[in-house]
Amino acid sequence: MKDGPNIVVIAALIGDHSRADILTALMADRAMTATELANLANISKATASGHLAKLLEAGLLTVEAQGRHRYYRLADEDIAQLLESLMGVAFRTGAVRLRSSPREPALRYARVCYDHLAGEVGVRVYDSLKRSDALIAAEDGLVLSECGSKRFLQLGIDLDKLRCRHRSFCRPCLDWSERRHHLAGGLGAALLARVLELGWAKRDKDSRIIRFHPQGHHALEQWLSAGT
Amino acid sequence: MKDGPNIVVIAALIGDHSRADILTALMADRAMTATELANLANISKATASGHLAKLLEAGLLTVEAQGRHRYYRLADEDIAQLLESLMGVAFRTGAVRLRSSPREPALRYARVCYDHLAGEVGVRVYDSLKRSDALIAAEDGLVLSECGSKRFLQLGIDLDKLRCRHRSFCRPCLDWSERRHHLAGGLGAALLARVLELGWAKRDKDSRIIRFHPQGHHALEQWLSAGT
DNA sequence: TAGATGGTTCGGCCAAGATCGAACCATGAA
DNA sequence: TTCATGGTTCGATCTTGGCCGAACCATCTA
Numbered sequence: 239m240k241d242g243p244n245i246v247v248i249a250a251l252i253g254d255h256s257r258a259d260i261l262t263a264l265m266a267d268r269a270m271t272a273t274e275l276a277n278l279a280n281i282s283k284a285t286a287s288g289h290l291a292k293l294l295e296a297g298l299l300t301v302e303a304q305g306r307h308r309y310y311r312l313a314d315e316d317i318a319q320l321l322e323s324l325m326g327v328a329f330r331t332g333a334v335r336l337r338s339s340p341r342e343p344a345l346r347y348a349r350v351c352y353d354h355l356a357g358e359v360g361v362r363v364y365d366s367l368k369r370s371d372a373l374i375a376a377e378d379g380l381v382l383s384e385c386g387s388k389r390f391l392q393l394g395i396d397l398d399k400l401r402c403r404h405r406s407f408c409r410p411c412l413d414w415s416e417r418r419h420h421l422a423g424g425l426g427a428a429l430l431a432r433v434l435e436l437g438w439a440k441r442d443k444d445s446r447i448i449r450f451h452p453q454g455h456h457a458l459e460q461w462l463s464a465g466t
Numbered sequence: 467m468k469d470g471p472n473i474v475v476i477a478a479l480i481g482d483h484s485r486a487d488i489l490t491a492l493m494a495d496r497a498m499t500a501t502e503l504a505n506l507a508n509i510s511k512a513t514a515s516g517h518l519a520k521l522l523e524a525g526l527l528t529v530e531a532q533g534r535h536r537y538y539r540l541a542d543e544d545i546a547q548l549l550e551s552l553m554g555v556a557f558r559t560g561a562v563r564l565r566s567s568p569r570e571p572a573l574r575y576a577r578v579c580y581d582h583l584a585g586e587v588g589v590r591v592y593d594s595l596k597r598s599d600a601l602i603a604a605e606d607g608l609v610l611s612e613c614g615s616k617r618f619l620q621l622g623i624d625l626d627k628l629r630c631r632h633r634s635f636c637r638p639c640l641d642w643s644e645r646r647h648h649l650a651g652g653l654g655a656a657l658l659a660r661v662l663e664l665g666w667a668k669r670d671k672d673s674r675i676i677r678f679h680p681q682g683h684h685a686l687e688q689w690l691s692a693g694t
Numbered sequence: 695t696a697g698a699t700g701g702t703t704c705g706g707c708c709a710a711g712a713t714c715g716a717a718c719c720a721t722g723a724a
Numbered sequence: 725t726t727c728a729t730g731g732t733t734c735g736a737t738c739t740t741g742g743c744c745g746a747a748c749c750a751t752c753t754a
Contacts, residue, residue, distance in 0.1 A: 243552075243553040243554075243556035243557040243642065244556055245480060245486055245490070245549065245552040245553055245556050246480075246481055246482065246483055246486045247481075247556065248481075248552055248555055248556045248559070249477050249478075249480035249481035249486065249552060250477075250478070250481030250482070251481070252473065252474075252477035252481065253474055253475075253476075253477035253478030253479070253480065253481035254474065254478070255474055258473055258474045258477065262473070296559060297558075297559030297560065298555075298559070313559075314558075316554065316555055316558065317555060319551070320551050320552065320554075320555050321473065323547070323548050323551045324471075324473040324476055324477060324548065325471040325473055326471075326544065326548075327476055327526075327544055327545060327548050328471035328472055328473050328475070328476045329471040330525075330542075330544065331476070331524060331525030331526070331541075332525065375603035375604070376603070414471065
């Protein structure tokens with residue numbers, strides 16, 4: 239009965255307040271230093287250092303040393319997805335925070351999920367792209383169609399550069415708040431980056447919330463409806 | 467930074483040896499009594515009872531009292547899927563058991579995932595059904611086609627009875643060992659049940675392993691290739 | 695070179711929680 | 725009714741591991 243991968247170590251690592259704070263933070267920003275993370279989780283640098291070492295050893299994080307800084311990030315997109323799954327279960331079983339944050343509605347509306355757009359807006363984008371056949375469900379995963387490519391190019395996203403990266407190009411990702419899919423993978427990341435670059439929305443400091451400007455929101459809707 | 471669902475409670479619950487054993491066991495069998503689970507996890511009944519109460523309160527399990535027995539099971543298919551995700555990460559980050567079980571190859575070959583077939587065989591079934599257009603990826607999830615329905619009926623599976631159940635009818639589920647999808651949902655469960663009923667394979671006692679008889683394996687391949 | 699800052703290591707403190715035996719309640723069988 | 729068995733509750737024990745301050749190393753700046 240004790241066969242299979244050992245889920246205990248991973249779950250136990252995530253099941254600690256400070257480490258969960260660290261992981262959640264890294265789900266938003268791409269990379270952070272040890273002191274940043276220590277402040278964020280309200281622990282001393284010593285404690286944070288210990289936690290980071292453990293997470294590192296378990297393969298949940300990676301580091302990159304730059305000068306005297308060490309930048310930590312999630313090891314893998316899969317880790318981010320696991321965290322989202324956990325949030326999904328936590329959300330549905332009602333394990334919300336004791337003092338449920340006033341920012342929660344905004345978080346449900348639009349947020350960053352690792353590096354792509356999630357929440358109500360993320361799901362709407364995904365649905366719209368599929369409905370207009372820009373994205374097509376294929377054999378194994380998603381495929382960007384001819385007309386879909388055109389639309390992403392219109393937005394100023396260089397698809398060729400994306401495709402030759404190692405990471406998967408486009409992929410659905412389950413949204414914890416909506417219980418439906420949104421767009422992940424390189425394409426999802428590029429889309430979010432472009433939306434921010436165009437000034438359609440901006441990221442909240444110190445949180446995963448994405449705030450759309452009214453005209454940015456309008457522009458996004460325009461782009462979506464252009465395909466139908 | 468501390469917005470969103472509280473993943474700590476859920477992860478901490480899973481991140482304990484005994485509780486993880488319990489949850490893993492429940493992923494295999496549909497429902498078990500408290501004493502069975504206690505023996506399985508090598509803990510006293512008292513300890514098990516405490517754990518079960520916690521898991522229950524968190525919404526990870528449900529109970530059903532029958533006479534003087536209390537049958538515990540996973541609350542939800544989502545819980546099973548979360549556990550599979552965890553196994554996926556644990557597997558890939560190399561967090562295998564210290565004394566890796568000799569049964570592991572068999573487990574990777576064919577096992578039960580909650581109530582449906584997983585592992586190499588499960589993935590092959592799924593691929594084959596999709597390739598022959600029995601299963602078709604649609605708007606939101608999977609759909610069983612006309613010819614697909616016919617093939618399941620041939621096997622002696624009552625589709626009408628399945629469809630009117632509450633749970634989702636057919637759904638892809640990510641396989642931790644293969645990193646590809648296999649068939650879940652009511653249809654996946656019915657398929658596994660039928661395979662066992664026909665004597666094509668049988669379940670290992672006290673583990674998630676499914677052992678195919680040579681002729682059962684042959685019959686399954688026959689059924690799969692009938693659609694092409 | 696000296697000082698400031700980022701980060702890790704060490705030692706000791708302390709609380710959380712996993713564990714068990716024993717007592718206890720409920721149900722079913724004799 | 726009496727006994728056996730499934731299951732929970734209680735109290736006590738003890739280990740695990742999170743936490744910090746202080747000392748220390750590394751890197752950058754002046």
